[in-house]
Amino acid sequence: MGSSTADAAAPETTRPRPAVPRGYPWLVFALSFGLLLSDYMSRQVLNAVFPMLKAEWLLSDGQLGTLSGIVALMVGLLTFPLSLVADRWGRARSLVVAAVVWSLATLGCAVSASYGEMFLGRFMVGVGEAAYGSVGIAVVLSVFPVRLRATLSGAFIAGGSFGSVLGVAAGGAIAQEHGWRWAFAAMGLLGLVLAAVYGSVVTEQKLTAAARAYGAAPGTAGRAPLRTLLPRLFSSVSVICAYVGSGLQMFIAMALLAWTPSFFHRYYAMDTADAGFAAGGFALLGGTGMVLGGIVSDRLSRTAPVRKWSVGLTCSLGSFLLLTTGFHLPPGPAQAVLIALGTLVASGTAGPAAAMVANLTPPAVAATAMATLTLANSLLGLAPGPAVTGLLADRTGLLGALQLIPWVAVVSGAAFALGRFTYPRDLRRLGLLPDTALAPVEPRT
Structure with a gap:
C-alpha cells in the first residue's frame, strides 16, 4: 500500500536528473572547437614561415611543400585506424593524447636544426592530428540532440579554416617580430594548455552522462x-x-x-x-x-x-x-x-x-x-x-x-x-x- 502512495508522488522526485550541468554540452563544444583551432594552427603555421626557412636552410620549393604535405599525408593514412582505436579505448582520452602529441611535435619543430629534424617534427604533428577531426566531431555530436547535427558539423568544418587563418596570420606576425622558432613554440604551448584543460573537464563518464541526458542514443557502427x-x-x-x-x-x-x-x-x-x-x-x-x-x-x-x-x-x-x-x-x-x-x-x-x-x-x-x-x-x-x-x-x-x-x-x-x-x-x-x-x-x- 505504501508503495502505491509513493509512486503517486514520484514524478517530481524520481525523475532522472542530469549528472552534468545543462550547459555542459556547449562547454564540450567550446573546448573541442578550441583544440580544433590549435590543430590547424599547428599545421598551418609552417606556411607563414616558408620564406624564412627557404632563406635560412636554402630549401627548394619542393622541400617546403613536402614539409606541409607530410602532415596531411599522415592524417590521411591514420584517420581511419586511429578513429577505430578511439571508439574502443575512449574518445575523450584519445583526444587529449592526440593534442599532447601534436603540441610536443610542434615544439620540436621550434628547436629543429635541420630539414631532417623539421621533417620528423612535422611527421609527428601529422600523427597527433590524424584522427582529431573525426573523433572530435563524434564527441560533440554525442552530447547534442540530433536536430543540431548539421549546424554543429558545419561549424566544425569551418573551424579548420578559421584555425588556418589564425595559424598563418599569428605565425607570420610572431615570426616577423621574434623569429620563426617562436612561431612554432607559441602554437605548441597553446596546444598543451588546451589539452590540460580539456583533460580535466571532458571525461568519458561525463560524456556518457551528457549523452544520456541531452544527446542521441549511441550508435553501434564502431563495434561492427x-x-x-x-x-x-x-x-x-x-x-x-x-x-x-x-x-x-x-x-x-x-x-x-x-x-x-x-x-x-x-x-x-x-x-x-x-x-x-x-x-x-x-x-x-x-x-x-x-x-x-x-x-x-x-x-x-x-x-x-x-x-x-x-x-x-x-x-x-x-x-x-x-x-x-x-x-x-x-x-x-x-x-x-x-x-x-x-x-x-x-x-x-x-x-x-x-x-x-x-x-x-x-x-x-x-x-x-x-x-x-x-x-x-x-x-x-x-x-x-x-x-x-x-x-x-x-x-x-x-x-x-x-x-x-x-x-x-x-x-x-x-x-x-x-x-x-x-x-x-x-x-x-x-x-x-x-x-x-x-x-x-x-x-x-
Whole structure:
C-alpha cells in the first residue's frame, strides 16, 4: 500500500536528473572547437614561415611543400585506424593524447636544426592530428540532440579554416617580430594548455552522462567488424565520385592555402607578416565558401536532392575559370579579386560532398563514412596539393605552378557530373532515400 502512495508522488522526485550541468554540452563544444583551432594552427603555421626557412636552410620549393604535405599525408593514412582505436579505448582520452602529441611535435619543430629534424617534427604533428577531426566531431555530436547535427558539423568544418587563418596570420606576425622558432613554440604551448584543460573537464563518464541526458542514443557502427563496414563505404559509383570530387577540390584548396603567403611575398613584395595576414584572409574565404556551399546546396536540393551534385559541379568549374584567369593576369587588384573569388568557390564543394556521402551510406556507418571522406580528402588533396605545387614551382616558378593547379578542377567536375548521372539509380539499388528519409529520428529524452 505504501508503495502505491509513493509512486503517486514520484514524478517530481524520481525523475532522472542530469549528472552534468545543462550547459555542459556547449562547454564540450567550446573546448573541442578550441583544440580544433590549435590543430590547424599547428599545421598551418609552417606556411607563414616558408620564406624564412627557404632563406635560412636554402630549401627548394619542393622541400617546403613536402614539409606541409607530410602532415596531411599522415592524417590521411591514420584517420581511419586511429578513429577505430578511439571508439574502443575512449574518445575523450584519445583526444587529449592526440593534442599532447601534436603540441610536443610542434615544439620540436621550434628547436629543429635541420630539414631532417623539421621533417620528423612535422611527421609527428601529422600523427597527433590524424584522427582529431573525426573523433572530435563524434564527441560533440554525442552530447547534442540530433536536430543540431548539421549546424554543429558545419561549424566544425569551418573551424579548420578559421584555425588556418589564425595559424598563418599569428605565425607570420610572431615570426616577423621574434623569429620563426617562436612561431612554432607559441602554437605548441597553446596546444598543451588546451589539452590540460580539456583533460580535466571532458571525461568519458561525463560524456556518457551528457549523452544520456541531452544527446542521441549511441550508435553501434564502431563495434561492427571491418569486413561488413568496408564494402558499404564503396558500394556505389556515385559515392566513389563524391570521394574523388571532394578530394581533388581539396587539392586545389590546400595548394592555395600553403602557397598563398609565398605568392604574396614574391609577387606583391610583402614582408612575412603582411603576406601572412593577406593569406589568412584568403583562408577565411575558403572557410566561408564551405559554409555557403552547404547552405546553397541544402536550399536548392529541398525538392530535388540531385541538385547537390549540380552545386559541386558548378563550384568545380567556377573555380577553374576564376583561378585560371586570375593567375594569368598581372599582379594587381583585378588579379587579387579573381583569385579571392576562386578560393571562395573552390571550397564550396565540401558541404555538398559530405551530404552526398551521407545520403549514399547507411546511417549505421555514417561516422565511418565521414572518416573515409576525410581519408579521400587527405590522400587526393591535402597531402599532394602543397607538395605537387612545390615540385612544379621548382620547374616553372611559383606563378607557373599556380596557373596549372586549377586544371585539377576539370577532373573533379567530371567526377561530380558522373555522380549526378548515377545518383538516382544508386539510391534505388541501395534502397536508400535521400535527405529526410535518411534523417535519424531524434531520441526521446
